[in-house]
Amino acid sequence: MSFIKRCSLLLSMLPLTCFAQGKCEVELGHGLIITDSVIRIVDKGQTRVQINNDTQLLIQGYWIDLSEQETQVLYEYSKGIRDTVPELVSLATDGVNLGLSAIEQVVEGMSDKEPEVLKTQLQYVERALMDKFKRGDDFFFIAPQSLSKIDDFFTKEISQKIHSAVHGSLGAILVSLGDAFKSREGNIEDRITDMSQRMDIITKEIDKSLEKKAQQLENKAEEYCECLNTLDETEARLQAIVPDLTAYDLVQIRS
Structure with missing residues (x-):
C-alpha cells in the first residue's frame, strides 16, 4: 500500500459531526452527564437537576413530588435526552483515539522515535475534545x-x-533524520525536502478526512433537529409543571 493511501486510511478514522447551518440552531444551556440510571444537568461542576430511573426528579437535591401524569412527562423528557445526546457524544468521540494513534504511528514510521512535542500536542487535542465531549x-x-x-x-x-x-513534530523528525543521514550516502537536503512534503500530505489527508465526515454526518442534521425540537417542547411542558426547572433550561432553540 502506498504511503498516501496508508495515511488516508489511518486518518479517515478521525471523526466529525455537524448540523446543517440554518436548519438547526440549538444550544445546550447546561452540561449533561448520562448513565444507565441517572441523568444529571450540571452547572460549573455541580449537579443542579437529577433524574433517577427516568421517573424521579430532584432539583438542587430536593425531591419533587409528581403525579402519575406528570411523571409521564418527566419520562418523555428523560427518554428524549437519552435518544439524542449519547449519539451526539458517540459521533464526536468515536475513532478519535484510533485516529490520534494513527498519526503517531505514521510519524514514528518516519523516525526511530516519537518526538516529545507530538505527544504533548496530541494530548492538547484530546483534552480539548474531552472538555466538550466525553x-x-x-x-x-x-x-x-x-x-x-x-x-x-x-x-x-x-x-x-x-x-x-x-x-x-517535523523539526524533531528532521533533526533525527539529519543525524541518521550524516554517515550515509545521498543528498541530505533532498531527503529533508521529501520529508517536509510527506508531512504536508499528512495534514492535507486530515483535512480531506474531516470534510468527508462532515458530508456524511450532515445527512443526520435534519433528524437531530427534529429530535431536539421535540425535546425542547417536552422540556417546556415539564417546566410548566415544575417552574423551578426554568432556571436550568437545557435545550434552547434559536429562531
Whole structure:
C-alpha cells in the first residue's frame, strides 16, 4: 500500500459531526452527564437537576413530588435526552483515539522515535475534545455549547490543533533524520525536502478526512433537529409543571 493511501486510511478514522447551518440552531444551556440510571444537568461542576430511573426528579437535591401524569412527562423528557445526546457524544468521540494513534504511528514510521512535542500536542487535542465531549464505559458527558457549531469545533479548533501537532513534530523528525543521514550516502537536503512534503500530505489527508465526515454526518442534521425540537417542547411542558426547572433550561432553540 502506498504511503498516501496508508495515511488516508489511518486518518479517515478521525471523526466529525455537524448540523446543517440554518436548519438547526440549538444550544445546550447546561452540561449533561448520562448513565444507565441517572441523568444529571450540571452547572460549573455541580449537579443542579437529577433524574433517577427516568421517573424521579430532584432539583438542587430536593425531591419533587409528581403525579402519575406528570411523571409521564418527566419520562418523555428523560427518554428524549437519552435518544439524542449519547449519539451526539458517540459521533464526536468515536475513532478519535484510533485516529490520534494513527498519526503517531505514521510519524514514528518516519523516525526511530516519537518526538516529545507530538505527544504533548496530541494530548492538547484530546483534552480539548474531552472538555466538550466525553464517553466512558458507563457514562456520557456533553458540555454546554452551540450544537449548530459542532462542525466549527472540529474543522477549525481540532483540525488546527492536529496541524500544530504534526508540523510541530517535523523539526524533531528532521533533526533525527539529519543525524541518521550524516554517515550515509545521498543528498541530505533532498531527503529533508521529501520529508517536509510527506508531512504536508499528512495534514492535507486530515483535512480531506474531516470534510468527508462532515458530508456524511450532515445527512443526520435534519433528524437531530427534529429530535431536539421535540425535546425542547417536552422540556417546556415539564417546566410548566415544575417552574423551578426554568432556571436550568437545557435545550434552547434559536429562531
